[in-house]
Amino acid sequence: MAERASDRLLRMLGMITYLDRHAGVPVEQVAEQFGVTPAQVIDDVDTLWMTGTPGYFPHDLIDFDAASYEAGVVRLTESRGMTRPLRLGTREAVALVAALRAMEEALGPRLEPARAAVLSSALAKLTAATGEAAATIDVRLAVDGAPEVVEALSAALRDGRRLRLRYVNAADVASTRDVDPIRLVTDDERSYLLAWCLRADDERLFRVDRILRADVLGEAAQPHRVRADAEVFRPDPSGGLVTLHLTSQGRWVAENVPVEAVRNHDDGTFEVDLRIANRAFLRHLLLQAADDILEVRPADAAADVSAVARAALDAYGPLAD
């Protein structure tokens, strides 16, 4: 897709500012600075060279040192006064500041001091430069897991080392496995470790609150190819279809569980279709949502969860009264 003219304009203005502050920068470094290819930088510089104030005589134009440009180094010699960096718009500033605040609050206490300090200084400089202190957006990230587990995960990711995990799955079965960590994903709902599981020889998402223990091993983690959206939880398409008919209070089910379809009824109730490959997952969901469920199809799923609930009630004995 062609780049939007506005994005290109912004980058070209940014380049003038940047090149005014750095005398003679190799094309490759300008490319890295702005996250584009060297060919794009050359395109941009060639365009900048032709722009300027009306008249467009040589002295009106943005100018570069031609000799050093031949040698692959961009040296700005005339800026036409365009060197001031651009202020951030309200939305731009608010979104970045809110992200940094959430990151500092959630990750700061769990990072080693040097990394935490960078987070704080970036937030302080951005807040000062934008005057954005109103905090109209407030994001709280869910930081799960025991501190020593999170520490081991961060250390392994930082140093590129393999991990041995003691992990308990949704069916409450614990196992030990060696993994090559890829990313520690922290969102507003949970924290996950995306890793390559050597036993499964595939990528896996591990809920950090279910990692009982994590040991950093001596071996280096190997690089692995993962799907771009590997951290998005997707139901197994081979799973059986289960339909829940829910009261309006059960709306959270549709919002927090990956559902295939939602059908709203006129009386305010609604139905959701779920793909279920994991019986333990469905059982837990039905127990949590019990208050809001009007009907479960197929009926054997309801029978299963009812039996589990009765066994649990029995376990309370006299305490159930």
Place this chain on the structure above:
Amino acid sequence: MPDQIHPAERLLNLVIALVNTSARMTKEQIRRSVAGYADAPSDDAFERMFERDKDTLRDLGIPVLTVTGAGHGDDIGYRIDQEAYALPPVDLTAAELGVLSLASEFWQDKSVRSDTERALTKLRAVGDAPEASDLVAGLAPRVRAAGGAFGPLLDAVHARQAVRFTYRAASTGEVRERVVEPWKLLARRGGWFLVGHDRDRDAPRSFRLSRIEGKVRTVGSPGAFPEPDAARLGSALHSWTAGEERIATLAIRPERAEALRVRAVRTPATTPDDVDLDDPRVAAVLTERDVVRIPFTALWDLAEEIVGYGDAVVVLAPAPLRATVLRLLRTAAALVTRGADHG
């Protein structure tokens, strides 16, 4: 030379011209002298081109000022005041730029992401060196997509302008128009929320963004209500603040619920709820079970977690937690008959 000048080049020429003009440029001067505008085949085409370019520049944070001439009312000119749109002095290290880049990726919504990417381009211009990512290696903090309502609501919060939207209330299932003075947007476990003053109810309310149906529209003019004072905002946000930490006492089957056990405290940080382990009724439940104490703040979250373990976990205390779990279990036990009623 290509026949057509690239729009980005035309925009750049316009900015440079309007920054460098001694006082102002009229539309006619712009059309005649700024490279790129001569391409416009007609008066109308020029007008559209110029209006669109002004909008683009405003979106980027470079407002084109309108300057009226001293003599005649219809003698309008334009200029750009560079000082007014300049970023205050700031220098960013490579590591700080790396953190800012991670912050930009925090957002999943396309529209917000394009805002943060623009911000990043502006900040890269004042960065010492390309961003360093080793400090944030492997970390991926992010917030769920907020959806189409987010942008208009955020603008309205900042403009202090009321909004109107159709809302599906989960408590009743009712779908109705709401008029709200928006104060703040929150992301918490469970979703995105708008907190504001509901004009019809004349009280503070929270709205889940995923339950807003259709478009959010502004009502009335900007600056229509004062910023909420700390007390009002505080009381509206009260239900979002975490409760005090308490201790739950659980009886767990051997080798089960290890994800709960890892959170166990040996010496409870606060006084645990009274549970008399010698009470014969309690003793009966404890056969073949370990007593585990774990701290918690949100009772409902813990109850939902515990109920998933079925008969492996029994709540001894506190009583409200036990009651919540028992109620969920009783409803679930009756599920099998409920299906039959509807069938």
